[in-house]
Amino acid sequence: MGSAIILLLFFFFFLGVPISFSLGLTSLIGLMSSGYPLDVVVQRIFTGIDNYSLIAVALFIFxxxxxSEGGISRRLVDFADAIIGHFPAGLAMVSILACMFFAGITGSAIAATAAIGGxxxxxxxxxxxxxxxxxxxxxxxxxxxxIIPPSIPLLVFGQLANASVARLFVGGFVPGILMGLALMVYSYFVGKKRNYRGRDKFAGWSEVWDTGRKAILALVTPIIIIGGIVSGVFTATESGAIAVMYSLLVGMFIYKELTWKKVWQLLKKSAVSTGTVLIVVACASLFVWYLTINQIPQAVAEAMMTFIHSRFALxxxxxxxxxxxxxxxxxxSAVVIFGPLFLPLTQAFGIDVIHYGLILAVNLTIGMCTPPLGVDLFVASAIACLWSSSRPR
Structure with missing residues (x-):
């Protein structure tokens, strides 16, 4: 029955049914065929999002x-341009560095692509x-x-796997920075080959100081958020609230680029984005519960252990x-579905849950810029007025 339910889920995916509905319908069919009462469906959906930690998702999205709208992204770009804008493909390297800075503030790929790409x-x-x-x-x-904290996928995984969000955030720094540096090296060589020139010369330390001074309030944001979580001063959820208050103060009273009308519009926008995430989490939690009571993760683990005999191969x-x-x-969606599915297997081989969470986040976010889904690719292509089939190269 378990394999039939998983096949049914992917059948719904390929039909183009929204992922949240696919998860909910599959779970409903599986539970009804097993004789469970329908009130269990409602209870498990509610339980799936009745979690204090998930408030952080809404707060970080907001x-x-x-x-993005409060002037922070522009000041980060100016600062990055002053530092490395003179290298070959300088604008490309500035974009990457600005995305890394912005990642340390929002934890959202789409937000970083839209803000810096725009x-x-x-x-x-x-x-x-x-x-x-x-x-x-x-x-x-x-x-x-x-990947670079704060990270919404790592927040969700931490809640599902009962793992330390602080440790997940700390672990995300190194792979995130390495990915950014690798992209910058790639851009440098492509820039030399295609003659993509940066600014004529180094901006000078005076401009670095001036742009850095203007961007300092943005640059210290990750230190406040991550430093507070790691030091135990506040939780991930509390850090999200602090990030919202800090953004409001800076955007409205210091940079003066936010108005109450714009804040209200952004609140409605972030509410829609949060609802999209939470409905997936709610339906996926029902699906994961169905898999758990039918011991499907354990069955997958036992099946894979018959032909996988080393941690490296796994x-x-x-x-x-x-x-x-x-x-x-x-x-x-992938974090919620596959995170718990492979968790028993990784535990059986002695793989640390933090290590597994980071592998999950890094691999799945690569998919955000890879066709056919490639959400980030669609966003960037829309900004560049390109057909959505453009591919990373």
Whole structure:
């Protein structure tokens, strides 16, 4: 029965049924065929989102929207341009560095791609950068957002796996920074080959100081958020509330680029985004509960252990599966479905839950800039006025 339910889920996916409805319908069919009363469905859906930690998701989404519209992204771009804008493909490297800074504030790939891409792609086009290169690069750079903390996928995984969010956040720094540096090295060589020039010379330390001074309130935000969580001063949820208050104060009273009308519009926008995430989490929690009571994760673990005999081989298999999954299913949905599915198997091989959570996040976010789904790619392509089939290259 378990294998039939999983096949039914993917059948709904390929029919184009929204993921939340696919999860809910599959779970409903499975529970009804097993004789469970329908009130269990409502109870499990409610229980799935009745979690204090999930408030942080809504808060960080709202904070990201406030920071994007409050002038923070532009000041980060100016600061990054002063530091590395003179290198070959300087604008491309500035975009990547700005996305890394922005990732440390919002934790959202789409927010980073939209905020930085909206500023940089038109400028890169004016400077004769190929639009396909600009859009693909920003899509890849934006995908660093869910890896460098604060990270919404890691928040969701921490809640599902009962793992320390603080440790997950600390673990996300190194892979996120390495991905950003790798993109910058790639951009440097592509820039030299295609003659994508940056500014004529180094801006000078005076401009670095001036742009850094203007961007300082944005630059200290990750320190406040992550430092507070790691030091135990406040929880991840409380840090989300602090990020919202900080963004409001900076955007309205210091940068003076936010108005109450704009804040209300952003609140409605973030409410829709949060609802989209939470309905997936709610329906996925019902699906995961169904899998658990039927011991499907344990069955998957036992089946895979018959032909996988080492931790290294298991990690390779999980990486490959998650890379493929990430190209077809959005990140939050994949985290909620596959996070608990492989968790017993990784525990059986002695793989730390933090290590597994980071593997999950990194592989799935790569899918955000990889066709056919490639959400970041669609966002960047829309900004660059390209057909959505543009691919990273």
């Amino acid at each position: 904070a990201g929207d406030l920071m 500023l940089m792609i038109p400028v890169m086009t004016e400077q004769k950068y190929a639009p396909t290169f600009s859009a693909s690069l920003l899509a890849c750079a934006g995908s660093i957002g869910p 990690l390779i298999v999980i990486n490959i599966i998650l890379l493929i999954v990430g190209t077809f299913i959005d990140t939050i």
